[in-house]
Amino acid sequence: LKEEMNRSEKMRIIGELAASVAHDVVHGFMQLLGSDKIQESKKEEYLQIMMAELNRAQSIITDYLSLAKSEIGTREQVNMEQLIQQIVTIVSPLALLNGVEIRCSISMTELPYLHTDPEKIKQCLINIMKNGIEAMTNGGILQVNVHKRSDDFIIDIIDTGIGMTSEEVKQLGMPFYSTKEKGTGLGTMVCYSIIRGLNGKIEVTSQKGKGTCFSIIIPAC
Numbered sequence: 001l002k003e004e005m006n007r008s009e010k011m012r013i014i015g016e017l018a019a020s021v022a023h024d025v026v027h028g029f030m031q032l033l034g035s036d037k038i039q040e041s042k043k044e045e046y047l048q049i050m051m052a053e054l055n056r057a058q059s060i061i062t063d064y065l066s067l068a069k070s071e072i073g074t075r076e077q078v079n080m081e082q083l084i085q086q087i088v089t090i091v092s093p094l095a096l097l098n099g100v101e102i103r104c105s106i107s108m109t110e111l112p113y114l115h116t117d118p119e120k121i122k123q124c125l126i127n128i129m130k131n132g133i134e135a136m137t138n139g140g141i142l143q144v145n146v147h148k149r150s151d152d153f154i155i156d157i158i159d160t161g162i163g164m165t166s167e168e169v170k171q172l173g174m175p176f177y178s179t180k181e182k183g184t185g186l187g188t189m190v191c192y193s194i195i196r197g198l199n200g201k202i203e204v205t206s207q208k209g210k211g212t213c214f215s216i217i218i219p220a221c
């Protein structure tokens with residue numbers, strides 16, 4: 001328990017740091033723009049940098065959202081089928097933009113309820129689906145499979161994107177590890193933390209140039 005608390009404390013600090021870096025840059029430029037020391041011709045360039053930094057801050061906040069909230073979180077009966085439909089709706093504009101088709105297969109022999117924190121699950125699935133979509137810049141299929149195996153809920157998120165080497169897979173979850181020009185490197189870290197907090201686990205299989213499968217396994221009790 002102590003270790004877990006230290007970890008979440010550390011992550012809170014990382015998040016605050018990352019967000020404050022972007023904030024400081026923008027704040028600095030705003031002061032510059034307000035002063036008469038700056039050339040007219042430079043203003044446009046500074047505005048562009050500010051916009052880019054604001055977008056970066058926005059990405060950090062999006063990837064990081066649920067950790068800023070209370071660590072314990074509420075637990076309630078969550079209809080996973082409905083929750084996943086909601087999440088698909090949230091990520092579908094991004095999918096459309098990348099030419100990605102999202103396919104869902106939900107096979108439940110019992111009612112699809114899980115006693116859990118819906119906001120945390122949502123944050124985690126959004127981050128993983130976003131990564132899947134971003135791995136398919138030339139389009140593809142994002143397959144979401146949901147099923148139950150004994151007492152576990154399993155959500156597979158499978159993309160047909162760029163894939164990863166085993167070395168790259170090992171880096172997943174490390175703060176600020178990103179291969180993207182505008183990446184935060186916080187998305188998977190947040191997911192691993194959330195799923196660990198629910199006593200679940202994430203398994204990743206990937207093949208460079210072929211695609212990736214993230215399996216999220218959450219114990220039902």
Ligand code: ADP
Binds near residue numbers: 135164173212
């Ligand atoms: P970000 O998306 O901001 O880069 P993440 O923590 O969400 O940060 O992901 C970290 C890195 O893991 C990505 O930059 C990418 O290199 C790799 N990655 C994650 N998911 C996938 C995926 N589905 N396909 C290929 N690479 C992935």
Ligand code: MG
Binds near residue numbers: 127187188
């Ligand atoms: Mg990401």
